[in-house]
Amino acid sequence: MTIFTSMQKFICTFFLLTSLFSNAFGQNFNLGGLISDGQRQPISGVVVSVSGSNKTVVTDRDGHFLIKSLDSGTTTIRFARLGYTAIEKTFNIHTDDLKVHVILVAEVRQLKEVTIEDGHTGQKNKTESLNIQTVDAAFIQRNLGGSLMKTLERLPGIKTIGIGSGQSKPLIRGLGFNRVVVVDKGVKHEGQQWGADHGLEIDQFAANQVELIKGAASFIYGSDAIAGAIAINPAPIPMVNSIGGSVDLIGKTNNNLFGSSVNLYARNKQWFLDSRFTYQDYGDYRVPTDEVYVYDYQVKLKDNFLRNTAGREIGTHLNLGYVNERFRSVFYLSNTISNSGFFANAHGLEPRNVDAGMHDASSRDILRPSQKVNHFKIINRSVLEDGNHRFEGELGYQRNLRKEFSDYVNHGYMPSVYPSFMTVPSDLEREFDKVVYSANLRDRITLGKHELSLGLNGEHQNNGINGYTFLVPAFNQYSIGSFVYDKYRLNDNILLHAALRYDHSRIKMFSYTDWFPSTITSGAVAREEYVVRSSDLKRQFNSVVWSVGANYNLDRFSLKANVGKSFRMPIAKELGANGVNYHYFSFEKGDPSLAPEQSYQADLSLEWKAEQWSILLSPFYNYFSNYIYLNPTSGHDTNYGAGNQIFQYAQSKVVRYGAELQFKIKFLKTLTAEALGEYLSAEQRSGDKAGYTLPFSPPASALFNLTWSPVLKNRPEGTYFSIDYRVTSPQNNIVPPEKKTPGYQLINLQAGTKIKFYNQSLMISLQAQNVLNTRYLNHTSFYRLIALPEMGRNIVLSVKIPFSSIKNKS
Amino acid sequence: MKKAFFYFSFLTVLCLSACKKETENEIDTEYPTIDVTAASAFPKQCGEVSRGETFTFRALLGDNTALGSLSLDIHHNFDHHTHSTEVETCSMEPIKVPVKPFLLIKSFPIPAEQRSFLMEQQITIPSDIDPGDYHFMIRLTDKEGWQTIKGLSIKIK
Numbered sequence A: 001m002t003i004f005t006s007m008q009k010f011i012c013t014f015f016l017l018t019s020l021f022s023n024a025f026g027q028n029f030n031l032g033g034l035i036s037d038g039q040r041q042p043i044s045g046v047v048v049s050v051s052g053s054n055k056t057v058v059t060d061r062d063g064h065f066l067i068k069s070l071d072s073g074t075t076t077i078r079f080a081r082l083g084y085t086a087i088e089k090t091f092n093i094h095t096d097d098l099k100v101h102v103i104l105v106a107e108v109r110q111l112k113e114v115t116i117e118d119g120h121t122g123q124k125n126k127t128e129s130l131n132i133q134t135v136d137a138a139f140i141q142r143n144l145g146g147s148l149m150k151t152l153e154r155l156p157g158i159k160t161i162g163i164g165s166g167q168s169k170p171l172i173r174g175l176g177f178n179r180v181v182v183v184d185k186g187v188k189h190e191g192q193q194w195g196a197d198h199g200l201e202i203d204q205f206a207a208n209q210v211e212l213i214k215g216a217a218s219f220i221y222g223s224d225a226i227a228g229a230i231a232i233n234p235a236p237i238p239m240v241n242s243i244g245g246s247v248d249l250i251g252k253t254n255n256n257l258f259g260s261s262v263n264l265y266a267r268n269k270q271w272f273l274d275s276r277f278t279y280q281d282y283g284d285y286r287v288p289t290d291e292v293y294v295y296d297y298q299v300k301l302k303d304n305f306l307r308n309t310a311g312r313e314i315g316t317h318l319n320l321g322y323v324n325e326r327f328r329s330v331f332y333l334s335n336t337i338s339n340s341g342f343f344a345n346a347h348g349l350e351p352r353n354v355d356a357g358m359h360d361a362s363s364r365d366i367l368r369p370s371q372k373v374n375h376f377k378i379i380n381r382s383v384l385e386d387g388n389h390r391f392e393g394e395l396g397y398q399r400n401l402r403k404e405f406s407d408y409v410n411h412g413y414m415p416s417v418y419p420s421f422m423t424v425p426s427d428l429e430r431e432f433d434k435v436v437y438s439a440n441l442r443d444r445i446t447l448g449k450h451e452l453s454l455g456l457n458g459e460h461q462n463n464g465i466n467g468y469t470f471l472v473p474a475f476n477q478y479s480i481g482s483f484v485y486d487k488y489r490l491n492d493n494i495l496l497h498a499a500l501r502y503d504h505s506r507i508k509m510f511s512y513t514d515w516f517p518s519t520i521t522s523g524a525v526a527r528e529e530y531v532v533r534s535s536d537l538k539r540q541f542n543s544v545v546w547s548v549g550a551n552y553n554l555d556r557f558s559l560k561a562n563v564g565k566s567f568r569m570p571i572a573k574e575l576g577a578n579g580v581n582y583h584y585f586s587f588e589k590g591d592p593s594l595a596p597e598q599s600y601q602a603d604l605s606l607e608w609k610a611e612q613w614s615i616l617l618s619p620f621y622n623y624f625s626n627y628i629y630l631n632p633t634s635g636h637d638t639n640y641g642a643g644n645q646i647f648q649y650a651q652s653k654v655v656r657y658g659a660e661l662q663f664k665i666k667f668l669k670t671l672t673a674e675a676l677g678e679y680l681s682a683e684q685r686s687g688d689k690a691g692y693t694l695p696f697s698p699p700a701s702a703l704f705n706l707t708w709s710p711v712l713k714n715r716p717e718g719t720y721f722s723i724d725y726r727v728t729s730p731q732n733n734i735v736p737p738e739k740k741t742p743g744y745q746l747i748n749l750q751a752g753t754k755i756k757f758y759n760q761s762l763m764i765s766l767q768a769q770n771v772l773n774t775r776y777l778n779h780t781s782f783y784r785l786i787a788l789p790e791m792g793r794n795i796v797l798s799v800k801i802p803f804s805s806i807k808n809k810s
Numbered sequence B: 001m002k003k004a005f006f007y008f009s010f011l012t013v014l015c016l017s018a019c020k021k022e023t024e025n026e027i028d029t030e031y032p033t034i035d036v037t038a039a040s041a042f043p044k045q046c047g048e049v050s051r052g053e054t055f056t057f058r059a060l061l062g063d064n065t066a067l068g069s070l071s072l073d074i075h076h077n078f079d080h081h082t083h084s085t086e087v088e089t090c091s092m093e094p095i096k097v098p099v100k101p102f103l104l105i106k107s108f109p110i111p112a113e114q115r116s117f118l119m120e121q122q123i124t125i126p127s128d129i130d131p132g133d134y135h136f137m138i139r140l141t142d143k144e145g146w147q148t149i150k151g152l153s154i155k156i157k
Helices: A002-021 A137-142 A148-152 A356-360 A572-576 A782-786 B002-024
Strands: A029-036 A047-050 A056-058 A064-070 A073-080 A087-093 A098-103 A131-136 A158-163 A167-172 A180-184 A209-214 A228-233 A242-252 A257-267 A271-282 A291-294 A297-300 A311-323 A327-341 A370-386 A389-405 A428-447 A450-466 A475-489 A494-509 A518-522 A525-529 A532-534 A537-554 A557-568 A578-581 A586-589 A597-609 A613-637 A644-666 A671-684 A701-708 A720-728 A744-757 A760-769 A794-806 B033-035 B047-049 B054-062 B067-076 B104-108 B116-124 B132-142 B147-156
Touching: A029 A073, A029 A087, A047 A064, A056 A064, A064 A537, A087 A098, A131 A137, A137 A148, A137 A744, A137 A760, A148 A158, A148 A167, A148 A209, A158 A782, A167 A180, A167 A228, A475 A572, A494 A557, A494 A572, A532 A578, A537 A572, A586 A613, A613 B067, A613 B132, A644 B132, B033 B132, B033 B147, B054 B067, B067 B116, B104 B116
Parallel strands: A029 A098, A180 A228, A586 A644, B047 B147
Antiparallel strands: A029 A064, A047 A056, A047 A073, A073 A087, A131 A209, A158 A167, A209 A228, A242 A257, A242 A794, A257 A271, A271 A311, A291 A297, A311 A327, A327 A370, A370 A389, A389 A428, A428 A450, A450 A475, A475 A494, A494 A537, A518 A525, A537 A557, A557 A597, A578 A586, A597 A613, A613 A644, A644 A671, A671 A701, A701 A720, A720 A744, A744 A760, A760 A794, B033 B054, B054 B116, B067 B104, B067 B132, B132 B147
């Protein structure tokens, strides 16, 4: 049935294409070229528009653009990009296609970079066969959520798995955890990706631009990019002889958050320094109810506060770099610290009896249970240009230290009183200490119509554990991968892509023995045993993946198609878990024989851009031959699992498909409307849960937006009033241990303006999230299983005050 | 151009609606049930059992397709750390440090392919254990892996 309907979809798509191809235009002239900055660095995302017509293209990653079907004669073209002075140039085209090289001059950074226009739908990159969406700092400021991923959730196909008001992880088309790669400044961000109860250690104020790749991107990013990748880019290099910075001030009413992010930068001709310090402090968040039920037990909430969900975040960043005309090298140093509480009345699924008076004394204190995460990073990113070569390299060191604090409770066979011989503190339930070394090397070569990329990635990890409970063994792992990717410009309308990648990885897990004896019963005989939870295990994996794609661009129509194979190495938890997750009443058993997960995916993207409206449809089809899945079985284990339900890692065939739709229309010069929709279906085709979906499958949803952007006298551009209406369907397609989630509707409002202030543009953004204070459950929230409602009404105010100056000598 | 747009919209709607029909597969999404409301069911919330005595744990188990397995866990709650899953709250003894708390972790078989089953098991409480507040945790799965938890507060006298 599924194969039939998905086939049907592809047949539909092809009909669709043929109907559009028949509208081909007559032969005209083309204008193409390269846009770079003063340092000859190509500039991507430059909007190139032809005056007096609606023709608009955007430069690709390498600064290239192509405008087709121009009439002969004189043509005026405008080149514009955030952070650069827009210019207009006039060209004469008479006899032949024209190639040009345009240099854009950077504006003083952060003065103008926060403009609104290309934030929302994001200009589609017409030379990438992958489905890429880019958002900038203005989008982040305008839609500022509790975390970077929460902010990105407005985009179709992007959801989050979150806990509380400040932590969340990305879900791309319903897949998350180790199936999405987050790349920060060119290096894969490594934390505890497998866990649902904590977030990413990323400071959203330090993110200047975020690229989202929906669909398999393993051939570039390696294992884990099986569902997609999120690449976070830092602020661009400041202009020569400039000094400046900005102050961000943030306030939120729901959890009484206050925060600030301060940036200072300076550059002479070749050296620059860029620093940022972010601090955010928030209290317990409020939900639109004064009681919640943990099972049937009624928990009263004081003043709607979810007890003990307060937190604090500190981010420190220092970038130091050298730039000349052909070479650029930047060191990025960052340290993020977050400390946040868990809802006190339930730890996991376990109802907890709490001293409500102690917790309710302050809504800002962080008591137990709580977590502390520290992520430290040093990255060097260098680029060297030599003729038609562009060498890029990244070296990274990261340390992710996560601690989970909870008062000792003797679950299962654990001794009833915490023994004095234990060196682990009695409130340290779990600790994960990860040290990662990464290295990437790439060479991009331009050879006629070919653009060839060769790359090498290597990573080494040491993972330690601590705490009085056990879930995942300590392990070391390394991986090495290499790829070749060719982009071939067949003609002015068609680009072809092909990529091949090989990976090798090894993992070595270390044994762990319980510090307390369990009662092991076989037949009528019972004995005491210190259970060996995990034994020494070595595995190695090899993988070859490929990808082929095409772009077809014809005036208003553009098509992207991509087919490829992706993979993911099993993680230590999947191979070696053998622990009781007492708060989930689950005994999680790994399978040391798991094979690398393999996935085949077909992506399509169809876009039509007319003068006043545009539509973009992106369907996809995905088949996993062995999706690795934690399967809740019908059995209990009274020996090693202390009586808990057995959750066994298993592999099954999975078919997934879905689509995103984006429609935008401009009614008036100042009035636009937008509709974003997403649909996803996943089904397991083999194994114990054949017929079931995958866990954390987001329900279908649609977002309707109306934006009024009036042009005010004596004001810089950038005043807007905007309303988002989101409709989410119920999710009744569930798999153990999930619960059906009813549908809901939400209204969010956004407004903002810019004010001239001492010759700088001060930017003010205001948001009202969940305006109607709707009580709803989020299917992909960590707290869904104990039915905690999501955050109620929240007013967010953020102000950005930039300052800068340029010395005139050079 | 209008024609193209018409095709585009029409086919989009068609394609998306084709996807929609998918979810009609018959999958079981119902959790099993643990019923302790019958007069003969035992123990009940805030119930009492005595040291050195044997009682019969009796609960009616049900599922729409087939029951899986049942696991029982009796552990102390002298520190009041956890709460029962029930509406009714019970009077608690003062917090105390356990010396020799009673612990029982046991699973009881359920015959295969049962939609309803009356669980009856004899449980003996040793005479030398600490009396006080205990939790009587019943975990019941069905064949598909849905698990229902009932945590009752009981007292051992």
